[in-house]
Amino acid sequence: MSFARPARCVFCSFSRGVSAGTRVPSRQFHPSPTQFTDRKPRFANFKARDGKTLEELSRNMKPEHFQPYTEKEKTALKEEYTPSQLAAIEAGEAAIDPKDMAEQFALRKDPMRLHYIDDFSTIEPGVDKHVRAPKSNSDYNATLKTDEDFIDDFARFFAELPSEATAADWVRFTETLRLTRGKEENELNPHSALVPDLFSPGESLSGKTKLAEVFETAEESFGRKEEITEAMKRLVQSTGYTPLQIASLSTKVLVSHSVVNQTRLGKVRRMYCLSIAGNGNGLLGIGEAKSEEASDAVTQSKYRAIRNMQPIPRYESRTIFGDVKGKVGAVELRLMTRPPGFGLRCQHLIYEMCRAAGIHDLAARVDRSRNPMNTVKAAYEALMSQRNPEDIARARGRKMVDVRKVYYSGRY
Secondary structure (H helix, E strand, O other), X not given: OOOOOOHHHHOHHHHOOOXXXXXXXXXXXXXXXXXXXXXXXXXXXXXXOOOOOHHHHHHOOOHHXXXXXXXXXXXXXXXXXXXXXXHHHHHHHHOOOHHHHHHHOOOOOOOOOOOOOOOHHHOOOOOOOXXXXXXXHOOOOOEEOOHXXXXXXXXXXXXXXOOOOOHHHHHHHHHHOOOEEOOHHHHHOOOOOOOXXXXXXXXXXXXXXXXXXXXXXXXXXXXXXXOOOHHHHHHHHHHOOOHHHXXXXXXXXXXXXXXXXXXXXXXXXXXXXXXXXEOOOOEEEEEEEEEOOHHHHHHHHHHHHHHOOEEOOOEOOOEOOOOEEEEEOOEEEEEEEOOOOOOEEOOHHHHXXXXXXXXXXXXXXXXXXXXXXXXXXXHHHHHHOOOOHHHHHHHHOOOOOOHHHHHXXXXX
C-alpha cells in the first residue's frame, strides 16, 4: 500500500457498509442482490419483504406444505383446463410423494447450476415429444432437380396455362413446384427430429380464432375512417399485409435531417429520413427515403422499412443469441445478451430498434464514431448476423435440447 494514501482511507473499509449482493461476473446470468430484513425500503410507502431467501425456504420446507387442491382452486382450474386435463394433473401430482418434494426443493450447487432464479414454466413452455412423420416417407436416393428439370416444369406450366390466366395460377404453380426428384413425401412431409410449434397460427389455449373474420371487420372500419392511398395499395400488394396489420406495426423515424445538392441552377434542399418498423415479436426492418417534402420522406421511409422487415433471432423471445458485433463506416458496436429482467441498457437508437423487434434484455456498447445513421445500420447488421443454435445443430446432424426448459432447475 502506498504511504501517500491518507490514514482515513486505510480505515474506511471498516466503517463502510458491506454490500449485500454477491460478487458475480457481469457476463453471467445472475439474480438481483438478496434483500435482507434489516434493509430500509427505498420508498416510504412500500414495505420491505420478510427477507427470506430461497435457501431458507428450502431448509424449512416440510411435506405438510404441499397440500391438495381446495374446492376453490379446483373451480379456478376447471375454467382453464378440460376435465381430462384436470384429471391428468391430479393423477400426476398424486403420484409424487410430498416427502420427496420437500427433500428435493433446494438450490442446485453442482457446477452446472443456474446463475439466476426464474420461473422457467412461464418462458415458452414446451414438451420435447411430438408426432413424427413415418420413416417410410424418407427417400435416401432423392436428388435435387437440375436446370433441365426446372425448364421442363416451366414448359409444362406454360403449355397447360389457360387463356385467361391470373396471378393465382402462378402462385399455385410456385407452391406446388418440387425441388427434388424422388418420393413426394420426402420433400412435403419429411421425417424430422425438430420440435414443431406448440400452437398453429390463430390457435390458443381457448381454441382457434377466426383471424379472417377479424381482419375483414377491421378492414371495413379502417376504410371508413381513413382513405387508402395509392402508396398504401402498393404496400399491401407487395407485402401481403392487410391495412389493419400495417397500422398495428410499430414504426418510428430515428434519423431526420436536410441534405443539399449543389447544381448549376443552385442549391437543391431535400429532406432525408431513416425509419424503422417492427411488429414487436421478432420482425424488424429499416428504410431510407429522400424528398422535397418532409411528410413524403417520412411516409416513404416507413413504407420501405415495412417492406424490408426481416425475422430477428431471439433467445427465449427476450434477448439475442450470444454477443454479436457490427461495423458500418467508422461505427463499431457490440450487442451483448443479458439475463431476464435486465432491461435495455443501450443507446437510444438501439433502444428503439430493440423495442420494435421485441427484445427486452440487452446491453450495447458503441465504439469510435457515433454517427446516428451508421449506428442504426450497424445495429441492424449485428442483429442479423446472429447464428441460430438450431441451425448449427441441424448442420451437424445433432439435436439441441435446452436443459432449462426440460428440468426446470431440478436438483438432479
